Amino acid sequence: MFSAALEKWLLEKIGAKKKDGSYKTERVIAGPQGVEISLAGPAGHALNFCSNNYLGLSNHPKIKEAASRALESYGFGMSSVRFICGTQDLHKELEDAASRFLLTEDTILYSSCFDANGGLFENFLGPRDAIISASLNHASIIDGARLSKARRLVYRYDDAANLEARLREAEDSEIKVVATDGVFSMEGELAPLAEVAGLCEQYGALLVVDDSHAAGFIGENGRGTAEYSGVHEKVDLFTGTFGKALGGASGGYISGKREFIEWFRNASRPYLFSNSMPPPVAAGAIEALEIVSGPEGADRRRQCMENARYFREEMKSRGFKIKDGIHPIVPIMLGDARVAGGMAESLLDEGIYAAGFSYPVVPEWTARIRVQLSAAHHKEHIDRAIAAFEKTGRKFGAI
Ligand SMILES: Cc1ncc(COP(=O)(O)O)c(C=O)c1O
Known part of the structure; x- marks a missing residue:
């Protein structure tokens, strides 16, 4: 029952936000x-x-055309998760296109990058493992890490020496994962990925990079911050969004090692328990990748x-x-x-x-x-x- 006490609590919280300037209109x-x-x-x-x-693709005529063609031939929605009856050739095509673009072995789609990050850690990390997370990471990495039972450590986002100290602290952990945004979106700063990747190699840690604010436009071919830093092949998993440079609609991905992606298709909860990307959005994202990979991109x-x-x-x-x-x-x-x-x-x-x-x-x-x-x-x-x-x-x- 919606009680008077709960109503009072909600109104007080909203009032406090208005007062401290953090209320969002x-x-x-x-x-x-x-x-x-x-x-x-x-x-x-x-x-x-x-x-x-x-990249100015949010209202690009070719992307709109691709989306409306897909709307006509594939319909509006899938009414299903991927593994029941929610996988169209379009979804496979988009996953292949993303893997080709990112030079990875395979890619798995999510409804958003928030979901991709939310579904990344919990399914393969337990109490004997550690997630070492950059201090300014996006909320979805923080939440994804919270969902897992792994030990959580935080390093200063731009400080490799501090990361090394955390890696030493976690030396006894079985699996160590370093997770960082490629670009810290409140600062407009790129992660020091060359140093981060070097330390991951030295300490045997997996490296996860969320390139939501980089995929499509940072680096010579737009592959992102790891390409820009010359360490593209050292990243184990990339996550990113189709909701920013890559068409601007919605959808997210994890891309990387084949075995990881196969495991996520079987164990990543936001993938297993949430609807497929709508066909027009998938088709638009395929076209966005096509543009980004060519001379116009x-x-x-x-x-x-x-x-x-x-x-x-x-x-x-x-x-x-x-x-x-x-x-x-x-x-x-x-x-x-x-x-x-x-x-x-x-x-x-x-x-x-x-x-x-x-x-x-x-x-x-x-x-x-x-x-x-x-x-x-x-x-x-x-x-x-x-x-x-x-x-x-x-x-x-x-x-
Ligand atoms: C670094 C980062 N990761 C993830 C997300 C979430 O992406 P999406 O909008 O696809 O959920 C964002 C969006 O703000 C982001 O900036």
Whole structure:
């Protein structure tokens, strides 16, 4: 029964979130995802600088065509999990395409990367094993690790010496797994994978990399952060999403050693007990991989990285505080939560949509506005954003 006490508790919790600034509201986009978006309500049109649409594929005509062809010939949904009657040739095709793209032996699909990470650890790790997790890892890795009975250790995400100390601590564990995001999404920083992979080799640990914010556009061929760091073949399992650069719809994967994937098909709970990816989404993701693997993908990658470089340099030259890096996630460090929140609102008044983040999403006094560049941004868009940042930055005393 929904009691008065529970209602009171819920309302108090919601009230506390509103008070501490962590309450989340959702802006409504009345139209497709893209650079120029229409926001429902008074905000009107805006330039979007906060989506994960890194390659600008979310509304790509070829992907939409592939999805609508699949809708006609394969229908809307599967009404089944994969192992009962939910596997179409499309799902196998997407798994093969992902393996070819990532140069891995096999791939297993999930409804999301959250599910992929949630279903990764629990089925093969027990109390005698250890998961060593980077401190800024995505919530889904943290939750996946919590679901397992393995010992859990955390290392500072950018500190190889600290990882080595944790590996030493876990030396007695039977299986050791180091799990890291390829890109830490609040920082726009790449994991130090060359060092991490070297340590995994030295201490006999498996390496799992979640490349959700890298697959498709980081590295020469877009294979991700391990390709960028020259250690692609040293990663045992990659996880990632089709919900960001690779089409932007939804779906996730684990890709790697054949035996692992075969085991996951038999023992990974979010795969076994959740519906198949919808056929139009699978077909769209196949087309996204096709684009990313060809010359158009290479052009889009170059454009995305060039846009990131340009924005980073111009903003720095205007006095904004930005961590060094190459990634199209660019956090503008502001410190005070009120400045980040106020500036984000003022930016929207200038037609620039970028999200402010503050505690508890990021540590206290490290509030920021996180800008995300896309291959679909033109120089004029970026220049407008920079001008708006300059104007609002002065107003709020950030520069
Ligand atoms: C590093 C990382 N892993 C996993 C996910 C979850 O991906 P999905 O949206 O496919 O569940 C995200 C998305 O925010 C992410 O940033």
